Amino acid sequence: xxxxxxxxxxxxxxxxxxxxxxxxxxxxxxxxxxxxxxxxxxxxxxxxxxxxxxxxxxxxxxxxxxxxxxxxxxxxxxxxxxxxxxxxxxxxxxxxxxxxxxxxxxxxxxxxxxxxxxxxxxxxxxxxxxxxxxxxxxxxxxxxxxxxxxxxxxxxxxxxxxxxxxxxxxxxxxxxxxxxxxxxxxxxxxxxxxxxxxxxxxxxxxxxxxxxxxxxxxxxxxxxxxxxxxxxxxxxxxxxxxxxxxxxxxxxxxxxxxxxxxxxxxxxxxxxxxxxxxxxxxxxxxxxxxxxxxxxxxxxxxxxxxxxxxxxxxxxxxxxxxxxxxxxxxxxxxxxxxxxxxxxxxxxxxxxxxxxxxxxxxxxxxxxxxxxxxxxxxxxxxxxxxxxxxxxxxxxxxxxxxxxxxxxxxxxxxxxxxxxxxxxxxxxxxxxxxxxxxxxxxxxxxxxxxxxxxxxxxxxxxxxxx
Numbered sequence: 001x002x003x004x005x006x007x008x009x010x011x012x013x014x015x016x017x018x019x020x021x022x023x024x025x026x027x028x029x030x031x032x033x034x035x036x037x038x039x040x041x042x043x044x045x046x047x048x049x050x051x052x053x054x055x056x057x058x059x060x061x062x063x064x065x066x067x068x069x070x071x072x073x074x075x076x077x078x079x080x081x082x083x084x085x086x087x088x089x090x091x092x093x094x095x096x097x098x099x100x101x102x103x104x105x106x107x108x109x110x111x112x113x114x115x116x117x118x119x120x121x122x123x124x125x126x127x128x129x130x131x132x133x134x135x136x137x138x139x140x141x142x143x144x145x146x147x148x149x150x151x152x153x154x155x156x157x158x159x160x161x162x163x164x165x166x167x168x169x170x171x172x173x174x175x176x177x178x179x180x181x182x183x184x185x186x187x188x189x190x191x192x193x194x195x196x197x198x199x200x201x202x203x204x205x206x207x208x209x210x211x212x213x214x215x216x217x218x219x220x221x222x223x224x225x226x227x228x229x230x231x232x233x234x235x236x237x238x239x240x241x242x243x244x245x246x247x248x249x250x251x252x253x254x255x256x257x258x259x260x261x262x263x264x265x266x267x268x269x270x271x272x273x274x275x276x277x278x279x280x281x282x283x284x285x286x287x288x289x290x291x292x293x294x295x296x297x298x299x300x301x302x303x304x305x306x307x308x309x310x311x312x313x314x315x316x317x318x319x320x321x322x323x324x325x326x327x328x329x330x331x332x333x334x335x336x337x338x339x340x341x342x343x344x345x346x347x348x349x350x351x352x353x354x355x356x357x358x359x360x361x362x363x364x365x366x367x368x369x370x371x372x373x374x375x376x377x378x379x380x381x382x383x384x385x386x387x388x389x390x391x392x393x394x395x396x397x398x399x400x401x402x403x404x405x406x407x408x409x410x411x412x413x414x415x416x417x418x419x420x421x422x423x424x425x426x427x428x429x430x431x432x433x434x435x436x437x438x439x440x441x442x443x444x445x446x447x448x449x450x451x452x453x454x455x456x457x458x459x460x461x462x463x464x465x466x
Contacts, residue, residue, distance in 0.1 A: 002220050003129045009136055009218065015194040016080065016123050017140040018186040022087045022179035023113040024147025027056065027265075029094075031272050032155020032285065033175070036167045041099040046405045048099070053269060054402040055103040059090075059110015061394040066111065067118040068387045075205075076126075076198045079119045080190060084183040086112030091179050095172070117390050121378040126198040127214070130442050137375050138303020145296035145366065148268070150178055152285075152292040155272070160281045199228075203235045245450045251434055252381040252389040258427040259373045260396035262322065263420030264365060266404035267358070274358065274413070279351070287355060294359060295366050302371025310439035311372050311379075316431045318368025322361060323424035329357040330417030337412050379438045379446060 003009055030037060030053065043049050063086075070079070090109025094102060120140060128136045157171045199211035211231060215224045267274065271291055275284035305314055332350045381389055407416055436449045 003218055012194055013136045013139050015189040017120050017143055019083055019183055020140050020143040021147040022182045023116045024144040025151045025179040026109045028151050028268055031269055033158040035161050036158055039167045040169050041102050046409045050402040050405050054398050055106040056110040057397040057401050059107035060114035063111040063114020064387055064391045064394055067115055076123045076201050083112045083115050084187045087183045088180050091176050118387055123198055125378045126200045134307035141299040141371055145299040149292040149296050152289040156285055199231055203231055248450050249385050252377055253392050255373055256389045256393035260393050261423040265397050266401050291362050294362050298363050298366035302367045306372055310437050311376050312435045312437045314368045315372050318364055319424050319428040321364045323421050325357050325361045326417050326421030330414040334414035
């Protein structure tokens with residue numbers, strides 16, 4: 001089945017996925033000005049800091065729970081508008097100088113972000129042609145990295161406040177603008193450029209005409225009736241088969257647990273502070289920008305990598321490298337923090353290695369693990385199962401983000417790296433055993449993977465378009 005224009009599909013993808021930029025910006029909005037925020041809203045303990053950092057992830061968990069309740073009956077477009085509204089309110093509310101209020105609005109933004117992680121990949125999977133899903137589905141990750149880059153650059157406006165007891169937060173209001181502007185832009189695009197509903201949801205809701213209008217917008221006229229019939233068959237099949245194989249659901253949950261335990265969320269959230277341990281704040285901010293640029297580059301190449309080499313092998317190789325990098329970074333961090341080591345040359349080498357290792361970590365993560373999991377999860381799971389997997393991810397994000405500053409201050413940064421490295425080692429073994437390749441497979445062929453009938457299904461030549 002042929003689509004009319006790749007450019008048209010690309011613009012459609014960005015119209016749906018644009019708020020992912022705001023999700024990313026909000027995820028790490030505290031990273032740069034953390035010291036300013038500590039003073040501004042009077043954070044005087046690791047516990048209060050952990051609670052503040054965790055509030056966003058708690059909101060993400062709530063967003064996923066809400067998603068379970070409304071995903072089957074609520075328009076995808078309506079959910080996107082709701083996401084934009086929540087992100088705008090959650091971001092704008094951070095202008096209020098109060099610790100409890102700050103946490104409240106972080107939760108609101110988190111709810112919008114939790115819904116984003118559910119609705120955006122689901123919507124994209126339902127509208128992007130199967131043959132280009134690897135490339136266009138990856139644009140969601142590109143927007144994620146762009147949000148981080150812009151946030152890192154914007155954070156340069158915050159100066160060192162070490163030793164100060166009060167701060168001028170006038171720049172903070174300007175700093176909060178980008179995610180708000182992007183959400184408004186996305187809502188306008190949905191209203192005026194892409195006024196279509198997911199064809200699968202339209203058919204589920206009994207509005208076959210709306211599904212046909214979307215298909216006519218995207219595909220050649222001669223293919224529309226066949227595509228519509230395929231989608232109706234898919235919806236009917238899902239209505240009959242209420243459950244997925246347990247092994248498939250468990251795999252989806254586990255890969256999201258491993259994603260959380262890779263350390264990516266706390267390492268990005270605290271990247272400036274991590275770099276500050278081995279250099280000055282200005283250099284740390286510059287290194288954080290470099291990290292964001294690496295994220296953007298490798299998310300982009302990661303989408304191409306998954307399109308060319310599939311999901312399984314890059315995932316296994318990537319997690320193996322991550323395990324080695326994280327454990328070696330932990331050892332280096334232990335040496336750097338140990339006052340008994342007086343060899344300045346050794347410590348200088350260690351500092352350089354820590355910076356290089358963190359950059360290597362980000363490059364490998366976003367080229368493999370980070371690029372693949374957001375694509376692979378909606379390929380093997382849908383609906384409530386996808387939501388459950390994301391709930392596990394957000395739940396572990398809450399725990400890890402909360403404990404990170406506590407472990408860092410109580411035991412040392414090295415132990416956090418050890419933990420993440422061990423988890424990536426376990427993930428490597430797990431992926432070698434259980435991950436199945438889904439490259440260029442449609443829903444029916446992916447279903448057959450868990451029934452050992454893929455080749456038979458492919459021989460039937462039934463192009464089930466997502």
